[in-house]
Amino acid sequence: MPDLEDLYREIILDHYRNPRNRGELDTPPAVRAEGFNPLCGDEVIVYVRLANGVIDDIKVGGQGCSISQASASMMSATVIGRTTEELHRLNRAFKAMMSIEPDPADDPAPINGNGADIKLGDLEALKGVVKFPVRIKCATLSWHTLTQALDEAQTPA
Amino acid sequence: MALDPAAIRADFPITCRKVHGGRLVYLDSAATSHKPRAVIDAITDYYERYNSNVHRGSYQLAVEATEAMELARNKVAQFIGASRDSEVIFAKNATEAINLVARTWGRANLGPGDPVVITELEHHANIVPWHMLTAEQGIDLRWIPIDANGHLDLTDLDRLLDGARLLSVAAVSNVLGTINPIRQLADAAHEAGALMMVDASQYTPHLPTDVVEMGADFVAFTGHKMCGPTGIGVLWAKSELLEAMPPFLGGGEMILNVTKEGFSTAAVPWKFEAGTPPIAEAVGLGAAVDYLNGLGMEQIREHEVALTGYALRTLNQRYGDDITIHGPTEPAERGGVLSFEYKGIHPHDVAQVLDRSGVCVRAGHHCAKPLMRVLGCAATSRASMYVYNDESDVDALADALGDADAFFIE
Numbered sequence: 001m002p003d004l005e006d007l008y009r010e011i012i013l014d015h016y017r018n019p020r021n022r023g024e025l026d027t028p029p030a031v032r033a034e035g036f037n038p039l040c041g042d043e044v045i046v047y048v049r050l051a052n053g054v055i056d057d058i059k060v061g062g063q064g065c066s067i068s069q070a071s072a073s074m075m076s077a078t079v080i081g082r083t084t085e086e087l088h089r090l091n092r093a094f095k096a097m098m099s100i101e102p103d104p105a106d107d108p109a110p111i112n113g114n115g116a117d118i119k120l121g122d123l124e125a126l127k128g129v130v131k132f133p134v135r136i137k138c139a140t141l142s143w144h145t146l147t148q149a150l151d152e153a154q155t156p157a
Numbered sequence: 158m159a160l161d162p163a164a165i166r167a168d169f170p171i172t173c174r175k176v177h178g179g180r181l182v183y184l185d186s187a188a189t190s191h192k193p194r195a196v197i198d199a200i201t202d203y204y205e206r207y208n209s210n211v212h213r214g215s216y217q218l219a220v221e222a223t224e225a226m227e228l229a230r231n232k233v234a235q236f237i238g239a240s241r242d243s244e245v246i247f248a249k250n251a252t253e254a255i256n257l258v259a260r261t262w263g264r265a266n267l268g269p270g271d272p273v274v275i276t277e278l279e280h281h282a283n284i285v286p287w288h289m290l291t292a293e294q295g296i297d298l299r300w301i302p303i304d305a306n307g308h309l310d311l312t313d314l315d316r317l318l319d320g321a322r323l324l325s326v327a328a329v330s331n332v333l334g335t336i337n338p339i340r341q342l343a344d345a346a347h348e349a350g351a352l353m354m355v356d357a358s359q360y361t362p363h364l365p366t367d368v369v370e371m372g373a374d375f376v377a378f379t380g381h382k383m384c385g386p387t388g389i390g391v392l393w394a395k396s397e398l399l400e401a402m403p404p405f406l407g408g409g410e411m412i413l414n415v416t417k418e419g420f421s422t423a424a425v426p427w428k429f430e431a432g433t434p435p436i437a438e439a440v441g442l443g444a445a446v447d448y449l450n451g452l453g454m455e456q457i458r459e460h461e462v463a464l465t466g467y468a469l470r471t472l473n474q475r476y477g478d479d480i481t482i483h484g485p486t487e488p489a490e491r492g493g494v495l496s497f498e499y500k501g502i503h504p505h506d507v508a509q510v511l512d513r514s515g516v517c518v519r520a521g522h523h524c525a526k527p528l529m530r531v532l533g534c535a536a537t538s539r540a541s542m543y544v545y546n547d548e549s550d551v552d553a554l555a556d557a558l559g560d561a562d563a564f565f566i567e
């Protein structure tokens with residue numbers, strides 16, 4: 001069996017204990033999306049505010065296991081200040097690391113490259129999750145939720 | 158005679174397997190039980206010796222298959238104290254059995270504003286079918302609350318039952334283990350002019366079941382939690398009700414005659430069993446009933462009360478205030494289902510750590526989200542016990558639980 005130490009890396013546990021960007025944003029101008037993992041009841045709420053195609057601010061709420069909440073925290077710290085195009089590439093690279101086939105609906109905008117050129121940084125710590133297939137959904141929940149929020153933000157009202 | 162779990166384990170082939178190099182400590186029988194050799198053999202025997210469709214052919218194999226299926230129905234009927242075999246309807250699982258009642262009896266008998274009463278501790282299987290009827294037919298869904306100890310709070314029962322058409326309650330909670338006062342509830346329902354349905358999914362595997370004694374009109378349960386295979390469940394209902402109810406699914410097996418103009422239905426129980434039934438599964442369930450009878454349902458209950466008492470004492474002594482075990486504190490008032498929270502560590506993480514020691518518990522909302530909300534938590538860890546478990550399994554759980562500290566407690 002894979003080591004639990006591969007799953008529960010120190011940096012992950014740190015994000016779990018001290019989540020970054022916890023809170024809410026006013027909607028509008030921010031948009032809000034909610035994601036559920038119906039299997040275990042994990043819940044992630046993402047507030048995101050865009051300005052000129054850049055993620056100007058992001059806040060995260062919800063509750064759930066260490067992996068789902070740490071992943072949401074790490075995601076928020078990584079995407080803040082990035083363009084939506086970079087974000088789609090990060091999303092794609094993250095899913096690839098989680099061994100998930102890219103879903104064309106996830107990143108509708110045409111993107112150059114396969115995301116391999118983008119650096120995942122701290123997010124790499126979540127790589128060990130792949131060895132625990134049941135937990136992959138926990139790790140990707142926040143990314144699905146963020147994509148959902150962005151879709152909403154970019155849908156003309 | 159008391160059960161001997163070590164001897165019983167020898168009846169269950171799966172208990173030989175290793176998990177992560179160690180012994181399997183299976184504490185998730187509330188989700189599904191293991192299957193004894195006798196059940197696996199009965200299913201194999203059907204496929205190897207008399208596989209054929211039922212109620213159709215006139216050849217020897219078909220006669221044997223039909224007899225085996227109807228014998229299984231008879232065994233189940235006797236196991237639950239039904240007065241007639243024809244009151245036992247085979248469904249896919251308990252969920253389908255409850256939906257059958259909602260879709261047939263419910264559609265025919267319920268209209269806008271008609272009250273259906275359930276409780277806060279129900280499994281989604283006994284909630285969502287009624288939500289669906291609320292959306293489609295405007296029934297008035299009412300909820301019996303629970304108290305701080307996980308018992309039903311019956312203070313307002315008369316008011317809730319006023320005008321009610323149906324009371325539908327789990328006999329044993331799959332989260333709290335609470336054993337509900339079914340007879341008392343059935344009497345109250347009947348007094349108020351309502352019918353009584355019992356979700357016995359967590360009851361029939363663990364306690365002697367007598368549907369007449371329960372005072373029920375409908376009883377649903379599921380084969381795979383009582384040593385039987387997946388893919389088969391049971392709806393028991395009183396004959397008069399079954400006769401009057403419209404059919405459920407339409408197709409082969411459930412008809413008497415079909416013309417271009419219409420159809421007439423077969424007799425009960427086949428009226429409710431459209432299509433080729435789960436034959437191997439029925440045979441397997443019959444074998445499961447034989448197996449449980451061989452152990453003795455009274456003995457099973459005694460064993461589980463003792464083991465539950467041991468588990469409550471062991472976990473509470475070992476972990477004190479660091480562990481919260483939901484539900485009744487008296488083993489005699491509950492089944493062997495222990496939902497717990499440990500040091501605020503998320504149940505998913507607790508279950509992950511326990512898995513390393515081969516200890517299988519369930520983490521999550523256990524298909525009872527409204528109850529989770531009442532308990533004020535999103536998820537719990539749940540250890541549940543059956544005939545093959547003994548004190549060594551509880552000890553393994555207690556030993557492994559502390560391992561979570563290394564990761565989550567600073």
Ligand SMILES: Cc1ncc(COP(=O)(O)O)c(C=O)c1O
Pocket residue numbers: 187188250251252253280282283327329330331356358359379390524
């Ligand atoms: C109380 C209760 N009711 C209903 C069910 C549903 O059983 P099944 O999924 O076999 O239909 C379960 C089991 O999950 C249960 O515990």
